[in-house]
Amino acid sequence: AQRVTQPEKLLSVFKGAPVELKCNYSYSGSPELFWYVQYSRQRLQLLLRHISRESIKGFTADLNKGETSFHLKKPFAQEEDSAMYYCALEGNNQGGKLIFGQGTELSVKP
């Protein structure tokens, strides 16, 4: 079965601290993985996708097929990073369907 797991509902860190939001997936093929972010009172938006291998707003995520993980990392958290973060998976030949994890609320304290 296809599944995305984000084990942490809430992650609270201080400004300047490193951040890692965990994401594990279950999929038999080669999926495409994404991180979406939802800032307060705003719509969901794409943060980054694994195939682009880029850093957005200081965030990076590496797909680890051996561990079936796609953790999101940032070396120095900023207060404006506070938001809900969703990890999502798109399977092969699935018509673009996304399966979302439960979401992790990141709170960056001053």
Add this chain to the structure above:
Amino acid sequence: GAVVSQHPSRVICKSGTSVKIECRSLDFQATTMFWYRQFPKQSLMLMATSNEGSKATYEQGVEKDKFLINHASLTLSTLTVTSAHPEDSSFYICSASRGQSYEQYFGPGTRLTVT
């Protein structure tokens, strides 16, 4: 950028009535649109996928006769919740993409409350 709108943003309806939610892609042609449901503090659950000019494909457990989806044009998809019940109260979100494997752009969501 690509903008997706939803209308209404909030709606309250009485039990047994039907309510229609619109999803529009404002500046691009959306071959594919997706409808999600989100419960408080929970993830987005995909309800159905609609391709322009075709019947929607519903996820397992989603009643197609209750949640009617129409994608009649490349810029508009509608979700009609028929004979609504209080348990249908939720946040409904749509997304639109230019096609399979293209980025999905999300709407702001519609808060449905059934009394």
